[in-house]
Amino acid sequence: MRELYSQLKQLFPLGELTEQRQDLAFVTVPQEHLRSLLLHLRDREGFTHLVLLTAVDWLEDNIFQLTYLLTNREQQRTLGLRVMLPRDAATMQSIHDIWPTAATYQRELREMFGIAFPDSPRVDEEFILEGWIDIPPYRRDFDTLKYAEENYSQRPGRVTHDPAEHMKQKLYPGGT
Amino acid sequence: MTDHAPLFTPDRSQYPAHKADGTLDIDLASGKYLKLWQGPNHPGITGNMSVELTVCGDEVVEGKVHVGYLHRGFEKLMERRTYIQCFPIVCRICVPEPDFNEYCYAAAVEELAGIKSPERSDWIRTLILEMGRINSYMMYLGGQAGSLGLGVIAQWTTYVRDLMLDRFEELTGARIYHMFILPGGVRDGLPEGFEKRMEETLREMESTMQDVYEVMFCNAVFKKRTVGVGYIDPALLDSYGVTGPNARAAGVAKDVRKDHPYLVYPELDFEPVIGHDSDIYTRADVRRRDVLVSIDLVRQILAKMPRSGPLMASVPNVLHWKIPRGETYVRGECSRGEYGYYLVADGSGYPRRVNVRGPSYTHAMTLLERLIVNISISDVASLMVSLHTYPPEIER
Numbered sequence: 001m002r003e004l005y006s007q008l009k010q011l012f013p014l015g016e017l018t019e020q021r022q023d024l025a026f027v028t029v030p031q032e033h034l035r036s037l038l039l040h041l042r043d044r045e046g047f048t049h050l051v052l053l054t055a056v057d058w059l060e061d062n063i064f065q066l067t068y069l070l071t072n073r074e075q076q077r078t079l080g081l082r083v084m085l086p087r088d089a090a091t092m093q094s095i096h097d098i099w100p101t102a103a104t105y106q107r108e109l110r111e112m113f114g115i116a117f118p119d120s121p122r123v124d125e126e127f128i129l130e131g132w133i134d135i136p137p138y139r140r141d142f143d144t145l146k147y148a149e150e151n152y153s154q155r156p157g158r159v160t161h162d163p164a165e166h167m168k169q170k171l172y173p174g175g176t
Numbered sequence: 177m178t179d180h181a182p183l184f185t186p187d188r189s190q191y192p193a194h195k196a197d198g199t200l201d202i203d204l205a206s207g208k209y210l211k212l213w214q215g216p217n218h219p220g221i222t223g224n225m226s227v228e229l230t231v232c233g234d235e236v237v238e239g240k241v242h243v244g245y246l247h248r249g250f251e252k253l254m255e256r257r258t259y260i261q262c263f264p265i266v267c268r269i270c271v272p273e274p275d276f277n278e279y280c281y282a283a284a285v286e287e288l289a290g291i292k293s294p295e296r297s298d299w300i301r302t303l304i305l306e307m308g309r310i311n312s313y314m315m316y317l318g319g320q321a322g323s324l325g326l327g328v329i330a331q332w333t334t335y336v337r338d339l340m341l342d343r344f345e346e347l348t349g350a351r352i353y354h355m356f357i358l359p360g361g362v363r364d365g366l367p368e369g370f371e372k373r374m375e376e377t378l379r380e381m382e383s384t385m386q387d388v389y390e391v392m393f394c395n396a397v398f399k400k401r402t403v404g405v406g407y408i409d410p411a412l413l414d415s416y417g418v419t420g421p422n423a424r425a426a427g428v429a430k431d432v433r434k435d436h437p438y439l440v441y442p443e444l445d446f447e448p449v450i451g452h453d454s455d456i457y458t459r460a461d462v463r464r465r466d467v468l469v470s471i472d473l474v475r476q477i478l479a480k481m482p483r484s485g486p487l488m489a490s491v492p493n494v495l496h497w498k499i500p501r502g503e504t505y506v507r508g509e510c511s512r513g514e515y516g517y518y519l520v521a522d523g524s525g526y527p528r529r530v531n532v533r534g535p536s537y538t539h540a541m542t543l544l545e546r547l548i549v550n551i552s553i554s555d556v557a558s559l560m561v562s563l564h565t566y567p568p569e570i571e572r
Contacts, residue, residue: 020504048414054531056520069505073435078505101417104541128244128571138252
């Protein structure tokens with residue numbers, strides 16, 4: 001993987017390589033170089049399989065990390081490309097023309113993280129959620145507990161016990 | 177069944193004209209087209225998913241897949257739970273074959289935490305994954321036959337699946353959600369006499385598979401409805417993220433067990449099952465033969481596995497378990513293709529991000545929407561089953 005990295009480094013301005021395993025490494029790529037790097041990896045280096053595309057919310061740093069995971073089956077190695085986007089202007093180029101299956105991932109990221117992928121097919125159609133008007137729910141600042149408390153109510157008659165107190169009462173009803 | 181050319185190749189050039197923005201020009205008011213909804217309780221799917229079909233006569237001109245009926249937000253829930261609290265959640269992401277979630281999650285956590293699971297637990301993990309694979313295929317075979325009116329096959333396969341669930345129950349204490357493979361190893365060893373009872377189950381299964389072959393795969397109606405239908409062009413495999421039996425039926429030996437060996441697979445003797453015609457029949461046949469491979473693998477595992485040794489590695493106190501910052505991806509070959517977990521740790525006691533890569537995600541969305549064009553309404557269900565989709569892993 002080091003050898004591939006040094007070759008790519010001559011062509012693209014890449015960040016440091018993180019070698020997680022012998023067959024798995026991650027590298028950070030500037031946003032504007034991602035498409036050309038993906039095409040290079042697919043067409044020249046045999047990374048033909050897009051395993052997944054997902055996002056990580058680093059709220060404290062105000063960035064989204066997009067992870068594009070590619071596999072070269074012949075050489076049994078997987079490369080993860082990290083792209084850092086500012087959270088407040090989260091827009092990324094679509095890659096559905098390189099891998100059609102990416103359109104689904106981008107649709108999900110649009111809905112769950114609010115990351116825009118202009119020109120991606122049906123990207124603004126609802127994917128999993130229906131009639132969602134809150135902030136995108138997979139963002140770190142979306143509080144699931146608060147949302148549940150505001151939108152749902154407890155079933156009438158439901159009682160919550162403190163486990164220690166409850167067991168004490170059951171085992172020693174007289175309080176001894 | 178290997179020497180015929182595909183009878184059918186999807187071609188939408190004969191169908192509605194395209195508008196300037198690339199979408200189809202379908203005027204429902206013309207009376208020529210009709211919208212037809214199938215789902216969310218769909219005969220072609222184990223779970224809830226619907227397809228919005230636009231039909232012209234009985235031929236589909238456009239299909240859109242709608243998911244979201246089973247969304248439970250597992251990935252989000254896990255960000256608010258400690259690593260050990262996530263362990264009983266992950267298996268629920270895929271009901272018919274939950275063990276891959278347990279394995280991939282456990283292996284990802286172990287890797288980031290620098291823990292090596294004991295050898296004996298790796299053998300038991302492999303055993304469980306192969307047992308789960310057989311069960312998943314049993315459900316598939318019943319569904320595939322049922323989608324074409326052969327209801328009796330589903331009764332037979334459900335019966336033998338139930339026998340395997342008995343083996344799961346005595347090994348793990350549970351029938352569906354086993355919660356047995358946890359970070360660090362497995363919960364227990366094999367019970368007394370397990371091998372003998374497993375051998376009886378495997379023999380029963382082999383006998384049933386012979387019956388299934390004769391009644392389903394040699395059936396003229398089944399052949400007529402499946403040969404040449406639902407063809408996946410091998411050139412599409414990579415661009416559409418096709419893995420597992422769907423890819424192997426197209427002649428490409430994609431199998432994570434061989435491509436990226438994990439657990440004890442390097443010590444087992446097997447070859448990936450390959451087909452060539454890439455239609456519904458071939459995909460079903462690849463899975464039928466894969467069951468026989470898995471039966472053989474279970475026998476090999478039981479014959480070769482060590483009978484003594486630790487089952488759990490030493491792990492920190494799980495209530496205060498913090499995992500150093502890092503990210504990894506762990507994959508395995510489930511019955512439907514590549515299953516994987518992308519795990520990001522930020523140094524705290526909670527995962528920063530868990531992303532589940534289920535094979536149905538690619539197979540049931542973009543691929544199905546492409547394959548469904550130009551087929552008959554009556555073939556929609558069998559096409560959907562032939563991709564072997566489990567919706568829970570699409571929406572996690």
